Amino acid sequence: MHLLQSGVDISVIALWLGHESPTTTHVYLSADMVMKEEALLRLQPADVGRARYKAPDNLLAFLKSL
Known part of the structure; x- marks a missing residue:
């Protein structure tokens, strides 16, 4: 672990x-918290x-038609 922490x-x-x-x-070897x-x-x-995603009106209309 010391070798890994030293950048080897x-x-x-x-x-x-x-x-x-x-x-x-x-x-x-596993990474410690440091x-x-x-x-x-x-x-x-x-x-x-x-920003929150706002679907276009044509997409909403399509989804409502399903």
């Missing part, structure tokens, strides 16, 4: 542990407004 790639860790593939290494928080802090907020 999981494929390198897998090789050091003698695993055949990095997927085997995932069993032993790593999850750091990942979330790297995300950029979306520049999308929070």
Whole structure:
């Protein structure tokens, strides 16, 4: 876990542990709360407004006709 937290790639860790593939290494490594928080802090907020969808009248009329 310390190697992963230090930024060492999981494929390198897998090789050091003698695993055949990095997927085997995932069993032993999991992100702790600090790593999850750091990942979330790297995300950029979306520049999308929070407008509610309003269906056009022709779509509503079509749905009512069904």
